[in-house]
Amino acid sequence: MYIEGSYNYYIVTLSILIAILASYAALNITAKISYAKGKSKFFWLFSGSIVMGSGVWSMHFVGMLAFHLHVPMKYDISLTLISMLASVVSSFIAFYITMPKNINRIKIVLGGLIMASGIVAMHYIGMAAMIMPVKLTYDKFLLLLSVVIAFIASYAALFLFLQFRSRPSASWLKWLSAVIMGSAICGMHFTGLKAARFKMDSSAVMGHAESMDLFLLYGVTITMFIILFVSWGAIYFERHMFEKMAFHDSLTGLPNRHEMNRFFEKHVGNEKIGVLFLDLDQFKAINDTLGHDVGDLLVQDVAIRIQQFITPAQQAFRIGGDEFLFIITNCSMEKAEQLAKQLLGNIKKVYHIHGNELYVTGSIGISIGLIKNSSRSTLLKEADTAMYKAKSLGKNQYCIYNDAMGKQEVRKMELEKDIQMALDNDQFYIVYQPKWHVKENRLYGFEALLRWEHPTLGTVSPGEFIPITEETGLIIPITKWVLENACQQCKTWQEQGIIQPISVNLSIKLFQLESLTEMVQDILNKVNLDPHLLELEITESMVLHDINDVIFQLQSIRSLGVRISMDDFGTGYSSIGLLDRIPIDALKLDCLFTNNLNTPSKRAIINAIVLMAENLQLDVIAEGVENQEHIDDLMQLGCQVMQGYFYGKPMRAEQVEKWIANKDKMSLSFI
Incomplete structure (x- = not known):
């Protein structure tokens, strides 16, 4: 059923x-x-x-x-x-x-x-x-x-x-x-x-x-x-x-910028806060040479070292690629400086990553103040400004923000804003400093140097505005302008019977364009200037960015008939081991050597550089020559071409003509 x-x-x-x-x-x-x-x-x-x-x-x-x-x-x-x-x-x-x-x-x-x-x-x-x-x-x-x-x-x-x-x-x-x-x-x-x-x-x-x-x-x-x-x-x-x-960084596990903002919101009031802005030195070089994977592992290792300094009173944040921030509550100047010293000492210890021994340092900027609704960004900006000041002072150190830095930052922002306008409104001008062949007692050429006459700030030093043009990328059109005008002036002098080569400084930014040779060729053709009357100056640190590419471009430029010289030789990175590969015609000794000729070690270094240059068939030009004693010492060491205030300060084109006319003992010759 x-x-x-x-x-x-x-x-x-x-x-x-x-x-x-x-x-x-x-x-x-x-x-x-x-x-x-x-x-x-x-x-x-x-x-x-x-x-x-x-x-x-x-x-x-x-x-x-x-x-x-x-x-x-x-x-x-x-x-x-x-x-x-x-x-x-x-x-x-x-x-x-x-x-x-x-x-x-x-x-x-x-x-x-x-x-x-x-x-x-x-x-x-x-x-x-x-x-x-x-x-x-x-x-x-x-x-x-x-x-x-x-x-x-x-x-x-x-x-x-x-x-x-x-x-x-x-x-x-x-x-x-x-x-x-x-x-x-x-x-x-x-x-x-x-x-x-x-x-x-x-x-x-x-x-x-x-x-x-x-x-x-x-x-x-x-x-x-x-x-x-x-x-x-x-x-x-x-x-x-x-x-x-x-609210946390995925790479390091540290709190991120959003958590930092929440932290500030919790501590708005009359509590004194210390902000330490930490940025790693040499980090970009590691990323470029060893790859971003190694760079990421390095950031992780740095974060691990930083975490040991985290306490209820001081919190760490990762706010960028190689940028970290420490915020200290109830902070005093002594407490901030003590933490900065501990951080720098810990960070600079060797790192072992994928078989590489890496040595990096950090630069720290410190600002201290009260957190109010409107002052949060001010504290961060001040710490950032102090950090860049620490880098400019030599890195691997900390710097405390002060009002003078604030004025410098305001001035930098104003200059950055006005640079493009300066190029459009012909505020830039070129001065020319002579180079002298002492042994032959004759003019050896001119170096073209850029100057800026600001309408309200007056004359702005190249050491102040050139780094800004590098950061903004405006160094490229500005250098092209300098190169074209310097070549045009050289051609004018040639027509007047003053046949002297002219040298122009280059930035690494122009090599990154991969069209530098074409630009130089176009300007020479436009001005109708003989290539041997143009010399381009590079710094030794440039070739370390991408040595093979830079060497290739320099060879292309030299094939046009243009001379190449290495400026500020002996400072920064050492390129002695690359001199036989780098296609150059001359070495320019930095004034650092000229100002210390009474030191036996400096004399020995200069003598070694001169002997090395002779074997490589390179000219040696000493910069910063200011008195007869300098000339005598350099001649004794084998240096024959010199540049400095003793022979002439940087001059405008019309002053150069008067300077040549007043040089009774100078005999002009073709080179």
Whole structure:
């Protein structure tokens, strides 16, 4: 005898709601998977799988609680737990397959098939777990239909889920997917239940109502709590991760600029705050030579060393590539200086990264003041200004902000603003300083030097505005202007019978254009100047930026007939080991050597440079010659060409002509 079961439709409705809500929670959680990184990706994957699998399982057994056969009924614990495991594992596999951002239709089909298989397996294993005095068989057509329903609905739900996960604001699509997924579960469940055929033995006795299986009731209750716990845990984890991502640096784990702003907001008031702005020295050189991966590892190591100085009263932040900030509460000048010394001493210790021994230092700027709503940016700007001052003083030191620095910063900003206007309005002009061949007692040429007559600030020193033009990139059009005007002046003098070469200083920025040779050629053609009357001066530090490229460009320029000289030789980086490779014609000794000729060590160095230059067939030009004693000493050491105030200060073009006319002892010659 076959018997029919009955349903409690209130509980049926509850089971449908459970399926939809569990589907929504699971799909909402797994939407985070494709955007997560590292271990967090698997956290979202496990959470979504547990919520989805547990939700499907809960829906099934709540539905079974709503189903009454009016016979005693219990459930096998092992099979019941296996049914839950099947649901969770299939959800995990389906979500894992569809986890990547870019997947094809085949993977969606495969994910839907596995999800549907899990739902079907969970249902029929759960049915097999029923212990009752009734024989269970199935209508094959309805059983097959339940499988098809589960697959179609699972595939549709996954397809929609993958469509909306890149659009987190489309909440109605999330709910639509959840309704379809819930429908898959419920449609499969009730179709499968409809396929069941319950045949009662003749010896069995029907009752009016079977007692509720407490194991099943407690199991469903606990599972619902698990779903809620995992969902709430996922929400907490997401907020925690967003908090960490928003307010902590991903590379070092230190608080970032946003956290710094929150810190300032918490300490607005009359509390005295110390700000230490730390910037690594030589960091760009490490990035350029060893690569950004090594640079990142170096920043991480620096951050580890910095963290040991973090206390409740002083907090560290990473605010840029190689920039860090320390904020000290209730700060005094002594406390700020002590921390600065400790930081500098710790940072300069050797770093061992990928087989490299790296030595870097830091420069620190310090500002101290009260945090008010309007003074936060002022404190940061002052610390930044002091840091750059520390760099200009030689690096590996700290500098405390003062009012004089503030005035210098205001002046720098004003100059930076006016440089382009100066070029447009002909505020720049060129002066020419003579070079003298002492042994032959004749003029050896001129060096063209740029000057700026500011309409309100007066004459601005090249040492002040040239670095600004380097920073802004305006050094390129300015150098082109100098080169063209200097060549034009040289051509004018040539037509007047003053045939002397002229030299112009170059910036490394022009080599980075990779069109320097063409620019020089175009100017020579435009002015119609003989190439041997032009000399270009470089500094020895230039060739270390990209030695092969710079050498290639210098060779191209020399092939035009233009001379190349190395200015300020012996200062900064040493290029002695490269002199046989660098295509140059002359070395210019920095005035640092000329001013210390009475020192035996300096005399020995100059003598060695002169001998080396002779062997390499290079001219040597001594700068900074101011008196006869300098001339005598340099001549004794073998230097024959000199430049300095003794022979002539930098002059405008019209003054040069008068200077030549007044040189009674000078005999002009062609070179």
